[in-house]
Amino acid sequence: MCETCGCSIPDQNHPTPADGHTVEVLKGLMDANDHAAGHNREHFNRTGTLVINLMSSPGSGKTQLLEHTAKALKDRLEIAVIEGDLETENDAERLRKQGVRAHQIATGSACHLDAHLVHRALHDFPLEVDGRKTDILFIENVGNLVCPAAFDLGQHVNVVLLSTTEGDDKPAKYPVMFRAADLVVISKADLLPYMDDFKIERAEQSLRGLGVETPLLNTAAGRAPDIGAWIEWLEQQLETHRRTQQEAASAA
Amino acid sequence: MHELSVCEALLAQVRATANANQAGGVGRVTVRLGPLSGVEPELLTQAFSIARNGPLTTEASLHIEPQPIRIHCRDCGNENEATANRLLCRACGSFRVNLISGDELLLARVELHGVNRHPID
Numbered sequence: 394m395c396e397t398c399g400c401s402i403p404d405q406n407h408p409t410p411a412d413g414h415t416v417e418v419l420k421g422l423m424d425a426n427d428h429a430a431g432h433n434r435e436h437f438n439r440t441g442t443l444v445i446n447l448m449s450s451p452g453s454g455k456t457q458l459l460e461h462t463a464k465a466l467k468d469r470l471e472i473a474v475i476e477g478d479l480e481t482e483n484d485a486e487r488l489r490k491q492g493v494r495a496h497q498i499a500t501g502s503a504c505h506l507d508a509h510l511v512h513r514a515l516h517d518f519p520l521e522v523d524g525r526k527t528d529i530l531f532i533e534n535v536g537n538l539v540c541p542a543a544f545d546l547g548q549h550v551n552v553v554l555l556s557t558t559e560g561d562d563k564p565a566k567y568p569v570m571f572r573a574a575d576l577v578v579i580s581k582a583d584l585l586p587y588m589d590d591f592k593i594e595r596a597e598q599s600l601r602g603l604g605v606e607t608p609l610l611n612t613a614a615g616r617a618p619d620i621g622a623w624i625e626w627l628e629q630q631l632e633t634h635r636r637t638q639q640e641a642a643s644a645a
Numbered sequence: 646m647h648e649l650s651v652c653e654a655l656l657a658q659v660r661a662t663a664n665a666n667q668a669g670g671v672g673r674v675t676v677r678l679g680p681l682s683g684v685e686p687e688l689l690t691q692a693f694s695i696a697r698n699g700p701l702t703t704e705a706s707l708h709i710e711p712q713p714i715r716i717h718c719r720d721c722g723n724e725n726e727a728t729a730n731r732l733l734c735r736a737c738g739s740f741r742v743n744l745i746s747g748d749e750l751l752l753a754r755v756e757l758h759g760v761n762r763h764p765i766d
Contacts, residue, residue, distance in 0.1 A: 414760050415673075416662055418752045422655050422676070422684075505647050540647035543683040543750075565730040569683040604716060604732030604742040 426544055429508035433515065433547025440520040442527045443634040445627075446546055448570065449554035450563075451536030454580040456484045457614040458554070458623070459531055463491035465624050470528040470631075475514055477506040477535045484533065494522070505540035506532065508547055529631060538567040549634060556580040557588045561596040564603055572603050576610070578623060583613035651684055652692035655752060656702055662755045663701045669759025671705040674752070679712040680729045682750040686711065704758075714747030 421427065437444045447455050456476075463472050474495040476484040485497035496518040498510055511532065520527040532548060534541040553574035555563050558581055564571040571577065577600060579593060597609055610622040655676065663671050674693075678686055686709045693707040714727045718734035719742060725735040727747075733740055 414668075414758065415754050415756045416666060417754055418658065418662055420658055420752050422651055422658070422750045422752055425654055425657065503650070505650075507650065539683070543647055543651070568730045568732075569681055572681065601740040602731050602733060604727070604740050604744070606741065 423543065423545070426508045429512055430545035430547040433508055433511055434549070436515060437520070437530065437547060437549070438638060440526040441635065441638055442520050442530050443550070443631050444530045444532065444546075444548045445550045445552055445630075446532045446534060446541075446548035447552050447554065448534045448538070448541045448573075449536060449556070449580075450538045450559060453536070453554045453556035453559065454612075454614055455533050455536070455554055456487055458578070458580060458612055458620065459488060459533060460491050461614045461618050461620050462531075462624070462627070463488060463493040465620065466529070466627070467492050471525050473518070473520065473527045473530045475511065475518065475530065475532045477510075477533060479503070479535065494518070494527075500535060504535055504537050505544055506534050506546055507544045511546045529627065538563070538570045542567075542570040542573045550575045550630060552576045552578060554578045554580045555596060557582060557584045557591045559591075561591045561593075562599050564596065564599040568603050571600055571607075572605055574605075574607050576626065577607055579609060579611045581613065581615065582611035583615055583617055583619065646688060646692075648684055648688040648692040649696060651750070652689060652696040655693075656696050656699065658752050659705065659755050660699075660701050663757055666757055666760055668701070668757035670757070671702045672756035672758055673706050673708050673754075674702075674756070675708045675710060675754040677710045677712055677749045677751040677753050679747040679749040680714055681744065681748040684750055710753065712746050712749045715745040716742040716747075717745050718742050 449455055459474055466472055472493045474488045474493060476495060476497045477500060478484060479500055482497045485495040488495035496514055498514050532546055551573050553571055555577055557579060579596060600607060610626060612623045613619040659671055659674055678684060690707055697703060697705045715724060716727050716732055717724050718737060718739050720739040721734060721737040723734050723736035732742055734742055
């Protein structure tokens with residue numbers, strides 16, 4: 394079963410023979426991007442870096458969460474961030490102020506990052522500096538709940554933020570994005586007492602409606618930060634990632 | 646609107662197929678598209694009318710074969726059709742399901758013009 398030759402397509406297991414001038418192709422349209430993403434992933438694996446693709450609508454608190462994450466982890470882990478925005482260097486600057494390495498990709502008018510953009514960024518942004526390898530690289534995607542979902546960047550994990558200032562039915566409205574998530578972070582959870590229209594239970598129900606078992610956790614990164622569950626999750630992911638990498642290396 | 650990026654990738658594959666077959670032009674391009682691919686058929690069609698303006702594909706037309714969303718329940722084994730934001734087992738209501746189809750984003754076929762020999766992939 395694969396996605397390229399068409400053998401996974403129901404009722405189409407045997408492509409009809411081509412007529413005189415029609416050629417059966419059965420190739421994924423994202424093959425070129427996926428190929429580049431595969432190269433990125435190999436690159437990440439060489440330095441043993443866990444790569445997390447952070448996606449959400451604009452203003453849901455991705456950068457703020459990363460600022461607090463940097464603060465919490467920078468003394469014990471090497472953290473780096475690639476920022477994707479249409480314009481400005483603002484978010485990368487914010488992260489540098491927290492003492493972590495950050496690289497800004499300005500996409501111009503492009504509404505998403507793709508594997509080629511990340512590949513080019515990696516040329517200017519090494520994951521090993523002075524013998525110190527990056528433990529976790531966060532890629533903060535362009536704020537957009539639609540387009541980034543279609544593009545593999547080579548990341549190991551997708552995290553989607555849903556802030557309490559948005560509707561709790563966002564998963565039902567943006568099923569492709571939320572189905573791609575390995576973790577859903579309910580951000581700005583400290584505002585829950587003021588947000589009568591946002592219920593965690595309804596957000597979870599909306600997510601389950603997509604036929605996924607994706608875990609959810611709450612974070613607050615405002616005046617009274619509470620990111621304990623997120624940091625714990627990150628550390629577990631890093632441990633699992635390292636174990637998987639070791640097993641793969643010893644199997645090879 | 647990432648459909649233009651997707652369309653450019655599509656046309657790169659179409660042109661590669663045409664070149665591999667030494668074709669003089671491209672006619673009907675058939676794409677299989679599932680609702681969970683993240684690509685909107687109407688936007689892809691609009692993007693195609695812009696992006697086709699290049700070598701070999703100025704006369705090309707896009708034909709989209711929509712694919713149904715089908716799921717298999719890991720709890721009760723039932724298979725049923727589903728909608729994009731309600732992927733639950735119709736028999737037992739479980740959300741523990743696998744997607745069987747519905748996220749396709751595939752170039753299926755390319756009709757070639759001006760080919761003097763039997764085409765190859």
